[in-house]
Each structure stands twice: as C-alpha cells, then as structure tokens.
Amino acid sequence: MKNYRIGIFGLGTVASGLIKILKKEKINYQNRFNVNFELSQVVVHDLQKKRAPEFDGLNISDDPAKIIEDPAIDIVIELIGGKTVAKNIIEESLQTGKHVITANKDLIASEGRKLSRLAKEKHVGLFYEAAVAGGIPILRSLSNSLASDEIEQINGIVNGTSNFILSQMRQNKISYAAALKTAQEKGFAEADPSNDVDGIDAAYKLQILADFTFGKQINQRDIQMGGIRTITQADLQDVTDLGYEIKLLASATVISNKLELSVAPTLVPKGHPLASVQNENNAVFVNGRYSGGLMFYGPGAGEFPTANSVAADLIELTKKIDQPESFNTNFSSDLTLAKPKDRIASRYIVFNVANRPGVMHKLSAFFLMSDINFRNIRQYDPVGDNTRVVIITYPASDAQLNPVKTTIRKARGVEIIHEFKLLIEPKEVTNA
Amino acid sequence: MKNYRIGIFGLGTVASGLIKILKKEKINYQNRFNVNFELSQVVVHDLQKKRAPEFDGLNISDDPAKIIEDPAIDIVIELIGGKTVAKNIIEESLQTGKHVITANKDLIASEGRKLSRLAKEKHVGLFYEAAVAGGIPILRSLSNSLASDEIEQINGIVNGTSNFILSQMRQNKISYAAALKTAQEKGFAEADPSNDVDGIDAAYKLQILADFTFGKQINQRDIQMGGIRTITQADLQDVTDLGYEIKLLASATVISNKLELSVAPTLVPKGHPLASVQNENNAVFVNGRYSGGLMFYGPGAGEFPTANSVAADLIELTKKIDQPESFNTNFSSDLTLAKPKDRIASRYIVFNVANRPGVMHKLSAFFLMSDINFRNIRQYDPVGDNTRVVIITYPASDAQLNPVKTTIRKARGVEIIHEFKLLIEPKEVTNA
Numbered sequence: 005m006k007n008y009r010i011g012i013f014g015l016g017t018v019a020s021g022l023i024k025i026l027k028k029e030k031i032n033y034q035n036r037f038n039v040n041f042e043l044s045q046v047v048v049h050d051l052q053k054k055r056a057p058e059f060d061g062l063n064i065s066d067d068p069a070k071i072i073e074d075p076a077i078d079i080v081i082e083l084i085g086g087k088t089v090a091k092n093i094i095e096e097s098l099q100t101g102k103h104v105i106t107a108n109k110d111l112i113a114s115e116g117r118k119l120s121r122l123a124k125e126k127h128v129g130l131f132y133e134a135a136v137a138g139g140i141p142i143l144r145s146l147s148n149s150l151a152s153d154e155i156e157q158i159n160g161i162v163n164g165t166s167n168f169i170l171s172q173m174r175q176n177k178i179s180y181a182a183a184l185k186t187a188q189e190k191g192f193a194e195a196d197p198s199n200d201v202d203g204i205d206a207a208y209k210l211q212i213l214a215d216f217t218f219g220k221q222i223n224q225r226d227i228q229m230g231g232i233r234t235i236t237q238a239d240l241q242d243v244t245d246l247g248y249e250i251k252l253l254a255s256a257t258v259i260s261n262k263l264e265l266s267v268a269p270t271l272v273p274k275g276h277p278l279a280s281v282q283n284e285n286n287a288v289f290v291n292g293r294y295s296g297g298l299m300f301y302g303p304g305a306g307e308f309p310t311a312n313s314v315a316a317d318l319i320e321l322t323k324k325i326d327q328p329e330s331f332n333t334n335f336s337s338d339l340t341l342a343k344p345k346d347r348i349a350s351r352y353i354v355f356n357v358a359n360r361p362g363v364m365h366k367l368s369a370f371f372l373m374s375d376i377n378f379r380n381i382r383q384y385d386p387v388g389d390n391t392r393v394v395i396i397t398y399p400a401s402d403a404q405l406n407p408v409k410t411t412i413r414k415a416r417g418v419e420i421i422h423e424f425k426l427l428i429e430p431k432e433v434t435n436a
Numbered sequence: 437m438k439n440y441r442i443g444i445f446g447l448g449t450v451a452s453g454l455i456k457i458l459k460k461e462k463i464n465y466q467n468r469f470n471v472n473f474e475l476s477q478v479v480v481h482d483l484q485k486k487r488a489p490e491f492d493g494l495n496i497s498d499d500p501a502k503i504i505e506d507p508a509i510d511i512v513i514e515l516i517g518g519k520t521v522a523k524n525i526i527e528e529s530l531q532t533g534k535h536v537i538t539a540n541k542d543l544i545a546s547e548g549r550k551l552s553r554l555a556k557e558k559h560v561g562l563f564y565e566a567a568v569a570g571g572i573p574i575l576r577s578l579s580n581s582l583a584s585d586e587i588e589q590i591n592g593i594v595n596g597t598s599n600f601i602l603s604q605m606r607q608n609k610i611s612y613a614a615a616l617k618t619a620q621e622k623g624f625a626e627a628d629p630s631n632d633v634d635g636i637d638a639a640y641k642l643q644i645l646a647d648f649t650f651g652k653q654i655n656q657r658d659i660q661m662g663g664i665r666t667i668t669q670a671d672l673q674d675v676t677d678l679g680y681e682i683k684l685l686a687s688a689t690v691i692s693n694k695l696e697l698s699v700a701p702t703l704v705p706k707g708h709p710l711a712s713v714q715n716e717n718n719a720v721f722v723n724g725r726y727s728g729g730l731m732f733y734g735p736g737a738g739e740f741p742t743a744n745s746v747a748a749d750l751i752e753l754t755k756k757i758d759q760p761e762s763f764n765t766n767f768s769s770d771l772t773l774a775k776p777k778d779r780i781a782s783r784y785i786v787f788n789v790a791n792r793p794g795v796m797h798k799l800s801a802f803f804l805m806s807d808i809n810f811r812n813i814r815q816y817d818p819v820g821d822n823t824r825v826v827i828i829t830y831p832a833s834d835a836q837l838n839p840v841k842t843t844i845r846k847a848r849g850v851e852i853i854h855e856f857k858l859l860i861e862p863k864e865v866t867n868a
C-alpha cells in the first residue's frame with residue numbers, strides 16, 4: 005500500500021465534497037488501487053468560520069506555509085479559485101516538488117501551459133479535470149482517447165447557469181429576467197451573473213478546450229464573445245418554429261488550417277444531440293476526422309460531481325507517480341486565427357424596421373451588395389410604427405456580412421437586434 | 437523516438453481503417469508522442485483476395501507464425517473476430533511477451549478477465565477500447581475517470597443496428613421488416629440479423645461494461661434477454677403518446693447490493709438523454725453516486741471510428757510501455773445477482789383480449805392478486821373479435837409479476853403480446 009499525504013487549500017463547495025468522498029471511499033481506494041490518501045492539512049481563508057461537524061478533527065489553518073513548506077506533503081489540491089493567490093500556491097508547490105491538482109479554470113485558462121511546463125521540469129504531475137465541465141471527464145478523454153484523432157471542431161455547452169436560464173425560458177415561456185431570478189433562487193446564478201451570462205466563464209473553459217484539441221494556448225481576446233441577456237421569448241418562438249434551439253456555445257473550429265473561436269448564442273438544429281441538453285447540464289461535442297461526432301454529457305458543476313473529477317485526478321496521478329505526466333504537454337500546433345473571410349456560417353438576424361413601403365427592398369439590397377442569400381424570412385405584424393423581421397441566411401463570411409452591418413448601422417428605419425450564427429458542422433464547411 | 441513493430445491480424449473493415457490512420461498520422465504521432473509505429477506484418481485468411489491498391493507493399497501472409505513467432509514484433513493487433521482462432525492468437529501473443537490490442541467483444545465478453553490476468557503475469561498490456569461502442573471512449577473513461585466513483589447503474593444503446601431499425605420505424609412510420617431491409621441495404625445489418633436484433637451483440641458488450649463498472653465477470657445466461665423483432669407501429673404510437681421512446685437498452689443496475697442485468701426493449705422518458713440517440717449511433721449513460729448522470733455518445737461502429745479507438749489504445753499502451761497496465765484488472769466485487777423480488781420496474785404490457793364483457797374485470801383481478809397498481813390504461817377499438825389493451829404499471833418486482841403472467845397464460849381470452857420495462861433511474865429505486 006502506498007501512502008500519500010495531501011494538503012488541501014479551501015474548504016468550500018468542492019473541497020467539502022472531496023473530503024467526504026475520500027473518507028467514504030478510503031477502504032475502496034485501498035483495495036482497488038492500493039493507495040491510502042492521508043489528509044494532512046487544510047488551509048482556509050477565515051479560521052473563525054464555523055465548519056460542518058464532520059470536519060471536526062481536521063487540521064485546519066490559515067497559513068499556506070503549513071502545506072507548502074511541509075516536506076511530508078506529497079500532493080497539493082488547490083480549491084480556492086481566483087488568479088493571484090492560487091497561482092502562487094500552485095507555483096510554489098510545483099517548485100518544491102509537490103504534485104498539484106486544481107479545479108481552477110480562471111487560472112488554467114491563461115497559465116495552463118506555463119504551469120504544465122514547470123510541472124514537467126520538476127518531474128511532478130499537474131491535473132485539473134474539474135476545471136472544464138465539472139463532473140464530465142472531457143479533458144482526460146481529449147488527452148488520452150482522442151489524442152490519436154485530428155479534431156476538427158469542438159462545441160461545448162459549458163456554462164450550466166446560462167443553459168439553465170435558456171432552458172427555463174424555453175420550457176416555461178418566461179422572460180430572461182424571470183429565469184435569472186429562478187436560477188439565483190436555486191443557487192445556480194450569483195447576485196452578479198455577468199461571468200456566466202456574458203460568456204466569460206465559458207470562454208475560460210474554451211481556452212482550455214482549445215489548447216487540448218488544437219495545441220494552442222489562446223487569449224480570451226481572440227474569442228468572439230456574446231452573451232444571453234438580450235434573448236427574448238420572440239427569439240425562442242422564431243427559432244423553435246424554424247427547427248432550432250438557442251444554446252450558448254463555446255466553439256473552436258479549424259477551417260482550412262485557421263482556428264475560429266467564439267462563445268455566443270448559437271442556433272442548434274433540433275436533431276443535434278446538443279439541442280437536447282437541458283437545464284444546468286453541460287455537454288461537449290467533438291468532431292474528429294476519424295471518430296466522427298462524439299458527445300460527453302453530464303453535470304457541469306456541483307459539490308460531488310466536481311469533487312469526483314478531483315478524486316479521479318488523484319487516482320490517475322498516483323497510478324504513475326514515478327513518471328507523472330500532466331495533460332497534453334507535448335502538443336502544439338501552428339494554427340493561425342481565422343480572419344473575417346474564414347468565419348463562415350449561416351446567420352439568424354433579427355431586425356427592427358420601420359413599417360413603411362420600401363424597407364424590405366432596402367434591406368435586401370444591402371445583403372445583395374455582399375452577395376448573401378436568404379434561406380428563411382419572417383415579417384411579423386407591426387407593434388406601433390415598427391415591425392420585427394427575422395432572416396436566416398445561407399452560409400456567409402464575416403467579411404461579407406461586416407459591410408452590410410456597417411451600412412445598416414448608418415441607414416434609417418432599419419436596426420439589427422441580434423445576429424447569431426447557426427451551428428456549422430465540419431462537413432458543411434468542407435463542402436462550402 | 438521509440439520504434440514499435442506491429443503485427444495485425446485481419447485486413448477487413450477495422451484493420452483497413454487502422455492502417456490508413458497509421459499511415460496518415462505517422463508524422464503527427466512522431467511529433468506528438470515521440471513514437472513510430474512500423475507495420476511489420478499483416479496476416480489474413482485468404483491470400484488470394486484482391487486488396488485495395490493502397491495496401492500494395494504491405495507484408496501480407498496467411499501464416500499466423502509470421503507474427504506470433506517473430507521476436508521483433510512488439511505489439512499484436514487482433515482484428516479478425518470470433519472466439520476460437522482469435523483466442524489462440526491472443527493467448528500465444530501474450531505468452532511470448534507481446535502486447536495485444538483487440539476489438540473482439542465476443543471473446544473479451546467471456547475471456548476478458550482471464551486474458552487480462554495472463555497479460556499482467558507476462559508484464560504486457562492488453563487493451564480493447566473498440567470492443568464496446570466502437571468509437572466512443574467508454575472503457576477508458578470507466579477505467580480511468582470513473583474509477584473514483586461508485587457506479588450505481590449503466591444503460592447503453594450499444595447495438596447500432598437495432599437502434600437504427602427502431603429509429604427508422606419511428607421516424608418513417610414503417611414496419612420492422614421494412615426498417616430491417618433499409619438497414620441491410622445500408623450495410624448496417626447482416627443477412628441474418630439475429631445477433632443484432634435479438635440482443636446477443638448488446639449482451640457481449642454488457643458483459644464487458646458490467647465487468648468494468650461492477651468488477652464482475654458475468655455469464656451471458658445471467659442476462660435477461662429480449663429483442664426487437666416483435667415491436668410494431670402500434671407500440672411506437674402508444675409509447676410516443678405516453679411520452680416515451682423504445683430503445684434496446686443493455687442495463688446493469690445495483691439494487692441493495694444485488695446486480696440486475698438485462699438487454700431488452702425499454703421505455704425511456706422523452707426528456708432523458710438516451711431518448712434522443714438516433715439511428716446507428718450508440719450511447720452509454722452512467723449513473724454514479726458522485727458524478728451523477730453522465731452520457732457518452734457517438735458512432736458505435738464503422739471503419740474509422742472503430743479504428744480510432746484501436747489507435748488510441750496503441751498510443752496509451754506506448755505511453756507507459758514499461759509498466760503496461762490492462763484495463764481494470766485490480767477490481768472485483770462480491771455482488772450477487774438480483775433475484776426476481778429485487779428486479780423492480782414499471783412495466784409496459786400489451787394484451788390481446790377478447791372483446792366481451794368481464795375481460796377487463798378479470799385482467800385487473802390478476803394484477804390485484806399481486807398488489808400491482810396501474811398508472812396508465814388504454815383500450816383500443818376492436819379488430820375482429822379481439823382488442824388491444826395497453827397497461828403501464830407502477831413499479832413492481834418480477835416476483836410480483838411472474839405469477840400474474842402464469843395465471844394469464846392459463847386464462848382464456850387474454851394473451852400477453854409484450855412486457856417491456858420502463859427505465860428506472862437509481863433515485864427512483866432508492867425511494868421505492
């Protein structure tokens with residue numbers, strides 16, 4: 005039996021789940037994996053905070069040195085979140101030859117490569133399965149099972165809060181504001197929901213996913229971003245009638261050796277497996293040259309699902325502790341970022357137009373200018389002096405669409421309310 | 437760069453895909469994993485058969501010794517299928533210290549444990565990701581990412597042919613016979629489809645899945661088996677109206693430390709992710725104590741998806757070739773098989789009854805005898821002297837239901853056409 009001493013930073017949602025799992029499964033892990041995990045030290049922020057009675061008897065401190073400077077601790081688990089303190093903790097732990105496991109997407113999104121290099125240098129392991137899509141084993145699958153494939157596209161519903169809000173709006177025909185309120189009451193959304201509903205959290209996860217699939221550490225500023233705040237019941241009606249669902253998708257696609265990155269509301273055809281992902285669940289759909297379309301579905305957050313991913317990292321780490329290997333470290337590609345002419349998709353565009361003769365004529369002229377063809381058009385009964393017009397186009401590039409948008413911005417009596425892309429599947433792109 | 441010499445048995449669908457992948461990805465694998473795979477020898481059955489021109493230049497023989505007795509060959513890939521010859525090939529290869537990769541579900545279903553023990557003894561690796569659900573990395577996920585969890589239930593759509601037939605029947609409102617014909621024309625079903633439509637192929641995969649999730653090598657005779665041949669449009673109408681889909685599910689469930697195993701048509705509620713798996717696709721849904729409900733979805737067969745799983749095994753094998761570890765070898769449980777009283781589910785039962793007074797009275801008396809409650813009842817207009825009656829019951833055990841079935845078998849004017857279970861989710865069971 006191998007014995008490992010563990011130090012955990014944090015005693016919040018995920019850390020609590022992990023400590024409960026390690027206690028409940030102690031004998032199971034001993035029998036099955038021949039390892040014993042000994043929880044030596046927990047470090048928290050606020051020593052005065054009352055803890056659950058089941059944590060009585062743990063060594064709890066507010067001094068990071070109790071873990072970092074204890075040579076007897078083999079493995080450090082960082083579960084506090086944030087970029088500054090967590091970064092120091094992880095760097096110092098790796099420096100002193102400790103293995104590290106974390107669930108910190110914010111930090112790994114930008115520093116993952118650098119930290120993995122440091123871990124490699126120090127011959128220790130660094131794992132962070134829980135950082136993307138909580139309980140879903142997507143990083144290990146990409147790193148182990150799909151490494152033999154050439155991935156062409158990855159599309160993820162990786163923010164449970166915004167998927168919950170969109171599902172509730174759709175199922176109960178309620179407004180964004182009402183659905184957000186429900187999400188907040190259920191603890192799925194924070195008082196300030198910006199991180200979730202504006203796509204920032206999903207973008208962190210996309211940075212990590214893109215690194216795993218395409219071997220490239222990307223900047224958040226290279227991702228085209230859009231959120232869900234402005235989506236209305238009218239939009240949901242439109243897209244449902246036309247055979248789609250709106251999902252906040254984090255997407256990375258390779259088109260002719262260019263990498264296109266976005267986090268944005270996207271129309272997904274009803275038959276597509278991503279369309280049926282409901283409420284707070286997450287899913288990642290991977291299109292591989294050989295494996296075809298694979299989807300990994302499950303809970304994207306929560307005490308136990310997330311903690312289980314951390315426990316899986318622990319067991320994988322100890323399986324090859326003498327040659328510990330971080331995820332995905334020997335892989336980098338020379339893909340460049342897609343330019344507007346490379347970013348091709350069908351579009352769902354909603355306009356608010358003045359209700360008078362010639363407006364549709366003008367609108368269609370703008371699109372003709374860029375040679376963009378329409379697939380569906382809907383004009384609704386006017387409300388006051390204005391009317392809602394919805395157009396779905398055939399595939400067109402941003403380079404084609406951008407001048408149309410500029411012209412419309414300057415025109416009178418026509419205003420763009422939304423412009424969302426339709427999910428493109430790699431085959432469509434190749435045939436385009 | 438490490439160089440590995442490979443011998444492949446077979447040059448059919450999967451082997452062809454693998455050889456194409458190894459050729460196309462040669463440089464990629466060299467750069468990314470620092471390995472070179474050298475295809476030393478292919479062994480086929482019929483040397484006279486004409487091969488695709490891209491296989492010119494391969495060393496092809498019909499003599500197994502060319503691989504097994506060549507000490508320079510490091511890794512043997514068995515892609516011929518069947519239980520006899522394949523078993524010899526694998527055993528002899530392991531005996532002589534060669535690593536083995538196979539896609540052979542028929543063999544692994546019953547001999548997996550024994551072969552894994554032999555591999556361990558000889559310090560070589562044995563992998564077979566492709567044996568279950570073709571392109572879906574389910575075995576590695578169970579073995580690596582979900583090993584930290586206690587799995588409560590696994591439900592798989594693991595036979596693409598039968599899922600294709602059921603999907604076609606449902607989408608196009610055609611008969612079983614017509615859908616089977618389409619499946620045969622598309623190459624999804626063989627001339628004799630028994631293996632697929634009677635659940636035998638799915639049962640092989642269930643044997644492997646149950647071993648991975650519950651640490652128990654099971655016999656095919658311990659699986660309750662049912663096929664899809666007798667499903668009609670009337671059934672599909674019923675279940676659709678009542679909010680379900682019929683899927684051929686391979687299921688393994690732990691209820692109060694008993695293991696229940698079945699391969700049978702099962703009613704899946706429409707909102708469940710398994711309900712939306714269409715056509716030849718596969719999916720495996722795993723309920724874990726900690727991870728909650730996870731689903732792995734993708735192509736269950738096909739040249740490239742299946743070959744990609746073999747390629748992933750190759751890469752994983754070579755990542756830790758000095759301490760090669762087979763899947764799942766240190767794990768066994770003392771679960772006993774569920775008895776009729778443990779096998780609890782709601783049932784969808786279809787009767788053909790005589791159209792005369794008192795029949796429903798008699799039928800309901802039979803069920804009352806075992807204290808079984810009805811949730812839905814539908815009686816249809818008669819056809820001739822008989823009428824179709826459909827009942828969905830509340831959860832009841834086989835021990836409750838079996839005497840009812842025996843009584844009905846002896847009664848006049850009542851006949852059971854089908855009895856399918858409804859998918860039970862672990863929580864329901866716990867609360868039952």
Ligand SMILES: NC(=O)c1ccc[n+]([C@@H]2O[C@H](COP(=O)([O-])OP(=O)(O)OC[C@H]3O[C@@H](n4cnc5c(N)ncnc54)[C@H](OP(=O)(O)O)[C@@H]3O)[C@@H](O)[C@H]2O)c1
Pocket residue numbers: 013014015016017018019047048049050051053083084085086089107108109110134135138304305306307310
């Ligand atoms: N919650 C989820 O479902 C989920 C899912 C995926 C990933 N994650 C990630 O997992 C990590 C932890 O999330 P969580 O939800 O468990 O957070 P949480 O419930 O807010 O808990 C944070 C914990 O960190 C401690 N802490 C904060 N600053 C500290 C410092 N400077 N030094 C020591 N301890 C400090 C806090 O101590 P006090 O208790 O003393 O305040 C608290 O116990 C984050 O990176 C998050 O993004 C969470």
Ligand SMILES: NC(=O)c1ccc[n+]([C@@H]2O[C@H](COP(=O)([O-])OP(=O)(O)OC[C@H]3O[C@@H](n4cnc5c(N)ncnc54)[C@H](OP(=O)(O)O)[C@@H]3O)[C@@H](O)[C@H]2O)c1
Pocket residue numbers: 445446447448449450451479480481482483485514515516517518521539540541542566567570736737738739742
């Ligand atoms: N096809 C799929 O999508 C799929 C998916 C999952 C798993 N699998 C599994 O993968 C394995 C291979 O399937 P497949 O579809 O590729 O089979 P296949 O197309 O029928 O090819 C079988 C190959 O094995 C060769 N062979 C048969 N008996 C042999 C013998 N005694 N010695 C040497 N070679 C022999 C045949 O040689 P000749 O060419 O000379 O006849 C043929 O090349 C099976 O275990 C199957 O269950 C297949």
